[in-house]
Amino acid sequence: MGLHSNIIGHSRQKEILLGSLRRERLSTSYLFAGDSGIGKRLMALEFAKTLNCLSPVTPDNDACDECHSCKKIASLKHPDIMLVEPEKNLIKIDNIREIQEFLSLSPYEGKKKVVIIDNAEYMNQAASNAFLKTLEEPPPNSVLILVTSSADTLLETIRSRCFRLNFSLLSRDETEEILRLHLPDATDTEIATLTRIAMGRPGTVLIDDIEGFFTEMEQILAEIEKGHLLHQWKDRVDIEDWLNHLLLLLRDILVLRLSPSDKDLIIHKNVEKTITRISKKVSDDYIIKLYTDLIELKSALRLNLNVSIVLQYLSTCLMRIKRQTKV
Numbered sequence: 001m002g003l004h005s006n007i008i009g010h011s012r013q014k015e016i017l018l019g020s021l022r023r024e025r026l027s028t029s030y031l032f033a034g035d036s037g038i039g040k041r042l043m044a045l046e047f048a049k050t051l052n053c054l055s056p057v058t059p060d061n062d063a064c065d066e067c068h069s070c071k072k073i074a075s076l077k078h079p080d081i082m083l084v085e086p087e088k089n090l091i092k093i094d095n096i097r098e099i100q101e102f103l104s105l106s107p108y109e110g111k112k113k114v115v116i117i118d119n120a121e122y123m124n125q126a127a128s129n130a131f132l133k134t135l136e137e138p139p140p141n142s143v144l145i146l147v148t149s150s151a152d153t154l155l156e157t158i159r160s161r162c163f164r165l166n167f168s169l170l171s172r173d174e175t176e177e178i179l180r181l182h183l184p185d186a187t188d189t190e191i192a193t194l195t196r197i198a199m200g201r202p203g204t205v206l207i208d209d210i211e212g213f214f215t216e217m218e219q220i221l222a223e224i225e226k227g228h229l230l231h232q233w234k235d236r237v238d239i240e241d242w243l244n245h246l247l248l249l250l251r252d253i254l255v256l257r258l259s260p261s262d263k264d265l266i267i268h269k270n271v272e273k274t275i276t277r278i279s280k281k282v283s284d285d286y287i288i289k290l291y292t293d294l295i296e297l298k299s300a301l302r303l304n305l306n307v308s309i310v311l312q313y314l315s316t317c318l319m320r321i322k323r324q325t326k327v
Helices: 002-006 010-023 039-051 069-075 094-101 123-136 170-181 188-198 210-226 235-259 269-279 284-302 307-325
Strands: 029-033 082-083 113-118 142-150 163-166
Touching: 002 039, 010 039, 010 082, 010 170, 010 210, 029 039, 029 094, 039 113, 039 142, 082 094, 094 113, 094 123, 113 123, 163 284, 170 188, 170 210, 188 269, 210 307, 235 269, 235 284, 235 307, 284 307
Parallel strands: 029 142, 029 163, 082 113, 113 142
Antiparallel strands: none
């Protein structure tokens, strides 16, 4: 049923939301903040179910998952639920105007009109300013939920008007449970490897092509050894995913640099030989500096840094590794 049955982990956050519903102390706007891939968007959708369920389950008044309303929200076809997502890594003022028009009408068949803005950090300046007006004068019978993995990039005036719920990384057992639920055909070895790679963020490794996912790890290592980029990215999200993979691989390289005998700490055991080979030929200082620089590059990428500059910088980084490794 709803939050309890469909959300693994995040017990405190579930209790806060259900408690506010029981006490009739709902906020008009929420900010779900935390790392990507930990279930914030799913929590928002399940909360929308709970707010509009026709047969809530006592004693928590959680969603039943069986009524007409719950099923419509699950399939994203409920007329009183609006999900807004970035288009080409941007949420524009036109999207906010659509939200305002949506909220100007009374609920059609539900109890509450719910707007969920996923990846809210991608609102541009004009969109942020327009949305701020909606937060200042929220329509009755409405709930706004902002979902973000980069809360600090939102306007402070937006953050201050939302009830903030911070979400933490999931435990290893919770991560594995989610992966087994959503990847029933994966082998035990694949689940174990994906659990390590996810590091508490199962949504980042819920992929259809598991074999292709592992092949990409091998390709990134090949790029490190050859000293130039081979990957062709579709968009900024694809670049960020690639950077996340690279950062985890650099983490493993550094682990082997600092503690070569403690191989249980390695995440990517499927490419351990290649990681070991590279780790023997690079300096600790360089890997640490590169890791730090790439974290800053990720932040700049989210602030709309020119993609060509990103590619040029990454190419330079790989060439430097190549010169160090002398592969």
